[in-house]
Amino acid sequence: MSLANNLSTSMFSSSSSAFLAPTSFNASRTRSVSVPLKSLNIVKCVATPQEQQIAYKTKVSRNANIAKLQAGYLFPEVARRRAAHLLKYPNAQVISLGIGDTTEPIPDVITSAMAKKSHALSTLEGYSGYGAEQGEKAVRAALASTFYGNLGIEEDDIFVSDGAKCDISRLQVVFGSNVTMAVQDPSYPAYVDSSVIMGQTGQFQKDVEKYANIEYMRCTPENGFFPDLSTVARTDIIFFCSPNNPTGAAATREQLTRLVQFAKDNGSIIVYDSAYALYMSDENPRSIFEIPGAKEVAIETASFSKYAGFTGVRLGWTVVPKQLLFSDGFPVAKDFNRIVCTCFNGASNISQAGGLACLSPEGFEAMQEVIGFYKENTKIIVETFKSLGFKVYGGQNAPYVWVHFPGRNSWDVFSEILEKTHIVTTPGSGFGPGGEGFIRVSAFGHRENVLEACRRFKQLYN
Numbered sequence: 001m002s003l004a005n006n007l008s009t010s011m012f013s014s015s016s017s018a019f020l021a022p023t024s025f026n027a028s029r030t031r032s033v034s035v036p037l038k039s040l041n042i043v044k045c046v047a048t049p050q051e052q053q054i055a056y057k058t059k060v061s062r063n064a065n066i067a068k069l070q071a072g073y074l075f076p077e078v079a080r081r082r083a084a085h086l087l088k089y090p091n092a093q094v095i096s097l098g099i100g101d102t103t104e105p106i107p108d109v110i111t112s113a114m115a116k117k118s119h120a121l122s123t124l125e126g127y128s129g130y131g132a133e134q135g136e137k138a139v140r141a142a143l144a145s146t147f148y149g150n151l152g153i154e155e156d157d158i159f160v161s162d163g164a165k166c167d168i169s170r171l172q173v174v175f176g177s178n179v180t181m182a183v184q185d186p187s188y189p190a191y192v193d194s195s196v197i198m199g200q201t202g203q204f205q206k207d208v209e210k211y212a213n214i215e216y217m218r219c220t221p222e223n224g225f226f227p228d229l230s231t232v233a234r235t236d237i238i239f240f241c242s243p244n245n246p247t248g249a250a251a252t253r254e255q256l257t258r259l260v261q262f263a264k265d266n267g268s269i270i271v272y273d274s275a276y277a278l279y280m281s282d283e284n285p286r287s288i289f290e291i292p293g294a295k296e297v298a299i300e301t302a303s304f305s306k307y308a309g310f311t312g313v314r315l316g317w318t319v320v321p322k323q324l325l326f327s328d329g330f331p332v333a334k335d336f337n338r339i340v341c342t343c344f345n346g347a348s349n350i351s352q353a354g355g356l357a358c359l360s361p362e363g364f365e366a367m368q369e370v371i372g373f374y375k376e377n378t379k380i381i382v383e384t385f386k387s388l389g390f391k392v393y394g395g396q397n398a399p400y401v402w403v404h405f406p407g408r409n410s411w412d413v414f415s416e417i418l419e420k421t422h423i424v425t426t427p428g429s430g431f432g433p434g435g436e437g438f439i440r441v442s443a444f445g446h447r448e449n450v451l452e453a454c455r456r457f458k459q460l461y462n
Contacts, residue, residue, distance in 0.1 A: 063197075065197050068196050068201070068204060068211070069196055074189045074430040075099045078099060078414075078427075078430075079099070082418070093422060094423070095423050095424070095445065095449045095452060095453045096445070097424060097425055097443075097450070097453055098424035098425055098426045098442060100306065100399065100444055101442075101444055102310075103444055103445050104309060104370055104374075104446075106308060106310070106313070107308070107366035107369070107370065109357055109360070109362045109363050109366050110308055110363050110367075111354070112357070113354055113356065113363075114313075114350050114353050117353035117354075121349075128349055131349055133346045134160065135159060135346065135347060135352065136160065136349070136352050136356075137155070139160050139355050139356050140155040140156070141155045142355075142359040143155070143317055144157075144158055147277075147286075148319070151287060151290060152289070152295065153295075157319050157333065158319050159317060159320065159337070159340055160315070160352060161315075161340075161347055162315065162347050162351075163303055164273060164275050164303040164305075165190050166344075167316060167318040168191065169190075170336070170339050170340065171299065171301075171318070172195065172197075172200075173339050173343070174339050175198070175200075175237055177199035179200055179236035180200065180236050180237070181236065181238070181239065182216075182233075182239065183216060183238075184219050184432075185216040185433060185434035186432040186438075187219075187431055188241055188245045188246075189430065189431060191239040192432070196211060200214075208433065215232060215233050216432065217232050219244070219249070221391070224249070225247045225393070226249070226252075229258060229259070234266040235268060236268055236269065237268065237270075237271060238259075238262075240259065240270055240271070240273070241274075242256070242273075242274070242284075242285075243277070243398035244398065245273075245275070245276065245400060246394075246400055246428065246435065248394020248396070248397060248399075248401065248402055249394060249398075250396075251284065251285070252284055253285050253291070256294075257292075260288070260292075260294050260298065263297040264296070264297055269297060269299065270288065271299050272288040272298050273300075274300055274301070275301070275303045275305065276398045276399065278307050278368070278371055279374075279375065279397055281375075281396050281397055288300050289321075295321035295322075295324065296321075296324060297324070299318060299320050299324065300318065301317070301318045301319075302317055302318075303317075304316060304354075304355055306374075307358065307367045308358045308363075308367050310355075313348075315352065315355045320332055320333040320336050373447075374399045375443070376447075377399070377445060378401060380450055380454055381401045381450065381454065384454040384458060385401065385457070388462065390403050391403075399443040402438055402440055403438060403440075404437060405438065405439065408437055409429075410427035410428040410435060410436055410439060414439060417457075420460055422456070423456055423457070425439045425442075426441075
């Protein structure tokens with residue numbers, strides 16, 4: 001029997017107002033849904049409006065590129081609306097399936113290693129200060145053997161960092177402002193926003209909801225969420241995420257082979273985001289370097305965040321092969337190393353101890369169990385929306401479910417769900433114009449919260 005079909009809706013009345021009743025709804029619950037109170041203190045990442053009376057101002061001009069950015073970064077904006085909702089409904093039991101933040105405890109085999117390292121720092125024998133900016137040798141070697149064992153990637157091709165998102169911005173500093181870029185549409189907003197900040201783009205064009213000078217590679221259900229490369233203009237940099245955030249789609253070997261050849265034909269560099277590779281269920285490549293010739297045109301960035309629950313611990317890595325060269329023949333890795341050494345003092349030694357434990361046989365098995373838990377959550381969400389008649393994408397190879405609301409504005413759907421069910425999702429248009437009409441539902445949540453959310457979805461849309 002379908003997991004979703006086991007979700008009872010008998011605890012609700014036929015009216016959606018049951019979700020808003022401060023007494024009967026909450027009184028009927030047999031268990032509480034966790035709502036972190038600290039979320040009330042959210043800072044929206046936007047420029048503060050200029051006050052009417054200014055006592056003093058400097059003579060320093062504002063960065064014109066930052067001024068191009070539209071409103072706040074997507075996820076702080078979602079958090080701001082969540083906080084406003086809680087002010088309106090202080091007794092609401094809000095369930096967050098919006099930002100992709102992990103919720104389950106880090107396995108003990110991993111935290112024990114971090115605790116041991118932390119305690120060792122209080123001893124003369126175990127203390128260490130600054131480490132190598134590129135990461136500890138043992139961690140780099142373990143990453144090379146675990147993820148790239150037969151792919152020709154060596155440990156000195158790997159740079160350990162405080163997360164893939166941070167490395168995306170460091171790579172942008174390497175590329176500079178005089179490059180052109182392409183991005184999947186929809187895609188993780190950090191690619192576009194960092195390009196705007198670097199000065200690679202023109203102004204935001206409100207009529208098409210796009211920045212000028214960015215090549216938006218439309219990814220839709222009709223093309224299997226893989227762009228028609230014959231219609232894509234040549235750019236210097238191509239950002240590509242697989243499995244994709246937000247659609248959950250994973251590129252096949254044949255598709256990635258075409259992408260690599262496209263980059264070679266155009267002399268482009270692919271920045272390949274593989275942050276969700278271990279969620280792959282299909283027999284698709286987990287690394288771009290499984291594709292012949294990719295080391296000459298690609299960089300890969302990855303993270304422990306969604307594997308081991310390291311969203312707060314912070315640990316990731318980026319692979320820059322020696323074979324990847326700029327047009328003058330200079331190795332990209334050498335410039336990236338220079339930026340890393342200038343802008344970064346290396347990942348935390350405690351985090352790296354945890355990363356090394358993740359890559360041990362016991363730690364890797366424990367990570368797979370946590371990933372399996374989130375994949376079960378994904379199945380529950382997928383089955384729920386399918387049972388309600390929605391077109392649902394993703395979920396098979398990523399912890400995200402991409403739900404279609406034809407003809408609807410994504411932010412309107414987000415607001416409707418939040419207002420009537422107290423559930424936070426993410427509007428698809430926040431990932432680019434190609435996401436309009438969709439919402440992303442994250443599978444990161446405690447099981448009881450996911451089950452409860454699915455009951456509320458069924459009550460709202462049955």
